[in-house]
Amino acid sequence: MRFARSLAAAAFGLAALVAAPASAQQFINILTGGQSGVYYPLGVALAQVYGKAIPNVKSTAQVTKASAENLNLLQAGRGELALTLGDALSDAWKGDEEAGFKTPLKKLRGLSATYNNYIQIVASADSGIKTLADLKGKRVSVGAAKSGTELNARAIFKAAGLSYKDLAKVEYLPFGESVELIKNRQLDATLQSAGLGVASIRDLATSVKIVVVAVPPEVVAKVGDPAYQPAVIPANTYEGQTADVPTAAIPNFLVTHSDVSNDLAYQMAKALYENLDTMYAAHNAAKAIKRENATKGMPVPLHPGAERYYKEVGVIK
Numbered sequence: 001m002r003f004a005r006s007l008a009a010a011a012f013g014l015a016a017l018v019a020a021p022a023s024a025q026q027f028i029n030i031l032t033g034g035q036s037g038v039y040y041p042l043g044v045a046l047a048q049v050y051g052k053a054i055p056n057v058k059s060t061a062q063v064t065k066a067s068a069e070n071l072n073l074l075q076a077g078r079g080e081l082a083l084t085l086g087d088a089l090s091d092a093w094k095g096d097e098e099a100g101f102k103t104p105l106k107k108l109r110g111l112s113a114t115y116n117n118y119i120q121i122v123a124s125a126d127s128g129i130k131t132l133a134d135l136k137g138k139r140v141s142v143g144a145a146k147s148g149t150e151l152n153a154r155a156i157f158k159a160a161g162l163s164y165k166d167l168a169k170v171e172y173l174p175f176g177e178s179v180e181l182i183k184n185r186q187l188d189a190t191l192q193s194a195g196l197g198v199a200s201i202r203d204l205a206t207s208v209k210i211v212v213v214a215v216p217p218e219v220v221a222k223v224g225d226p227a228y229q230p231a232v233i234p235a236n237t238y239e240g241q242t243a244d245v246p247t248a249a250i251p252n253f254l255v256t257h258s259d260v261s262n263d264l265a266y267q268m269a270k271a272l273y274e275n276l277d278t279m280y281a282a283h284n285a286a287k288a289i290k291r292e293n294a295t296k297g298m299p300v301p302l303h304p305g306a307e308r309y310y311k312e313v314g315v316i317k
Contacts, residue, residue, distance in 0.1 A: 033064060042114075119247045120194060149194075159223045251297055255300065262304050
């Protein structure tokens with residue numbers, strides 16, 4: 001009887017050991033953007049990195065409407081990590097209702113700065129659009145409603161003395177759909193806030209002759225938000241774009257939330273920076289991700305787990 005009991009106890013112990021790793025599985029749902037933008041390929045690459053580098057983790061990349069939706073989903077615990085534009089992140093922390101945040105999203109925690117988005121206003125050459133003023137009376141796509149891109153569009157147009165009422169038609173469409181409408185002559189221009197070399201504009205430039213519209217430094221200054229900095233889209237970023245074009249750049253961040261454990265946040269930051277080659281291979285924009293810049297300009301508190309990693313590697317003294 002005693003032997004049977006000890007045998008049963010041993011069996012139970014063995015079962016517990018076998019079951020432990022399964023019950024310890026963690027999930028990292030990475031909130032990205034549309035499939036034709038930069039967030040999505042970076043999210044997919046990061047999901048692959050985490051799946052390999054972090055024990056007992058299942059990681060996925062989710063297609064979303066990008067910044068504002070991502071931050072609201074994080075606050076609701078419906079994701080563990082998200083890509084977002086810096087101005088949207090600042091608006092979310094403050095609770096800017098006009099930007100899509102009914103209350104301050106105080107669960108948000110920073111993981112890392114990444115790369116800059118560039119405001120890329122692209123028109124078909126046939127439209128006759130050459131300057132921001134030429135957008136008046138034209139058909140323009142400004143990105144998905146309340147997305148980071150659309151918030152950028154509002155800010156840039158306002159600084160240039162334009163409003164949506166000045167346009168003949170406003171479309172709230174993702175990058176890929178905007179490009180298809182321009183190809184079909186149903187749209188004149190699109191504003192896309194993305195990393196340089198975004199797939200949608202590359203695709204457009206190989207199909208029709210394009211004009212990349214300048215956003216002059218004085219317009220960038222009038223936005224009045226430190227997240228917006230003067231920048232340049234270098235010549236030959238897109239086919240047919242033979243000169244440098246001035247524009248605005250806005251930083252992107254990887255953000256998590258306070259319910260993610262310190263250990264998991266630590267491992268997410270560590271795995272990102274130990275596998276940058278995978279990120280660089282996913283999209284050219286990722287080459288701007290540098291560990292020494294990880295905490296620069298972060299509009300929300302760093303997650304303690306990420307902070308631990310940055311202290312460990314000397315980014316935070």
